[in-house]
Amino acid sequence: MANLRNCSVCGRLFAYQQGRAVCSRCREEEEEQYMIVRKYVRDHPGATVFEVAEETGVEEEIILQFLRDGRLQSKGFAEILECMRCGTRIDGGKYCSNCLRDLDSQLKGAISPTSQRSATEEKKSRGDRMHTRE
Ligand SMILES: [Zn+2]
Ligand SMILES: [Zn+2]
Structure with missing residues (x-):
């Protein structure tokens, strides 16, 4: 039986499988945002998360999520995240x-x-x- 949940992004009910509670439509959208962000970061290696968010129109929180997932890395994002264990500033992961x-x-x-x-x-x-x- 399908495990229904509300998408944490758009709030729609969807068949939850595993991982984050995000519906397939939002997941696809996020994938597009990832491509945009990745391209921008590649062209502007020193850009901060704030700049990237402003230039690409992708929310800072989403960009940070990419960093936590270890999918995105950039010099401009140095020490923007905190270690989940001790709170030390880290670049990603x-x-x-x-x-x-x-x-x-x-x-x-x-x-x-x-x-x-x-x-x-x-x-x-x-x-x-x-x-x-x-
Ligand atoms: Zn959604
Ligand atoms: Zn630590």
């Missing part, structure tokens, strides 16, 4: 390089009994944060 290394070593450390407790706690707090973001 979800975590800073320190946290990526931490998370990676915790993943490996979780196998050894000595660091199991902290790894579990980290998992829990991260889970909570994921929840509030939704």
